[in-house]
Amino acid sequence: MTLFGVYFVSIAATVLVVAILLFWSLRRRTKSRKGEVRSLEPVEVPGGHVIYLPQMGQALQKMDFEFLAARGTSRLMRQVKRERRQILLCYLEAVHGDFARLLRMARVIAVLSPEIAPAQEWERLRLSVWFALNYRMLRLRIGIGLASEPQLDGLSRSVGNLATQIEQAMTQLGERAAFAHELSSSLNS
């Protein structure tokens, strides 16, 4: 390929990227993503799904399957595995929703803040991309039956900690009600 050929392809590719970006940006959300809220309710600090962690841990216990394999039929064991996997996926979806709400809250704070730190914004963008990738990998692994208890434990605890932290910070600021009102009215205006 000639030098101009490379230039030609690079420019055409850039235009394609621009077009994709434009269409992605303009795409309206026909339905709100699972776990994501359309109107912000800051009082409802996310993280509630963490309380189901013990049940999720139970769903991953190998002992149950070993017991079923020994006492029941292999068909029954497969069915239970399948059902539990579905429950785990739902749980992961809910935790992801919590995470998305937290991120959204951070974005709203950034939008309504008179000063922001570009480094912090960049960091959050980078982290949210990584979270999305990791979440999809984990989802895939649960789907094919490779996830184990500690993975979910780590994920849920972090989300829970973050939620608690924000809740504490907001309480300390003593502006939760006013804040909720301001955010909602600003978003709706």
Add this chain to the structure above:
Amino acid sequence: MDALGDSAKTLWLINVAIQAGLLTLLVWRKDYRRFPFFVAYLTVNLLQSAAFAILFTRPGYTSRIAWLFGWGSQGIVVAARACTVAEVCHHVLAPYRGIWAMGWRLLVVLGISVLVLAVAFGRHDLHAGIVTLDLGTELAIASVTAILFAFAKYYEVPLREPMRMLGIGLCLYSACYVLNDLLLQRYLAGYVEIWNLVGMIAFLGSLALWAWAFRVPVEAEATKPVLLDAEMYRNLIPEMNRRLFVLNEQLSQLWRVESPRP
């Protein structure tokens, strides 16, 4: 003018008519107060068209003076369009002081980078060099507009009309222009007529979008959002990011531990 084909002449007349109509409407409604650069852009464009009409009739479409004027005035038109993009950016982001302060710097750096890269790696002989400069500027305009929209989506900043349609029109027109210029550089003389025609069709499409956007009077400036105390950002965001970092680290680590062994 006879050197232009019938279809090109018809398109040219339609473009001029719509532009004149839109400009009249904007001036009549006094929208130049809110959109001075867009009105200036339409005015410059119309003046260029009028000058072309004279030049193409007397010295002719293929004359050197027409060529020199064509590319010379194109620089002014593209600069006016770049200012219009800046105006759209300002309308969309400026009410949010924090992200505007970051956003405009980001967009300026991005625009200049795209322009410099496109020009640096393009052709530099006399004829193609001008096209390269034109292409680079148009690519920068398209990129900045697309990034502005992505930025607005990421931060959930509302994109109100007519800014939305104005931005879409500017981005799509510039993107078409880039592809058109690229093909012109590749095929040069053999592509000139098609280049003209494609350029006019793309412009007609954008004009239609802008006319649609301004079909109703522009709403008065929305009430400015009530901004939070800067302390809240300083207190919460670093901690939120730190937690997110820990979470990602955990996930990455777990992924490495659990990865299938070779």
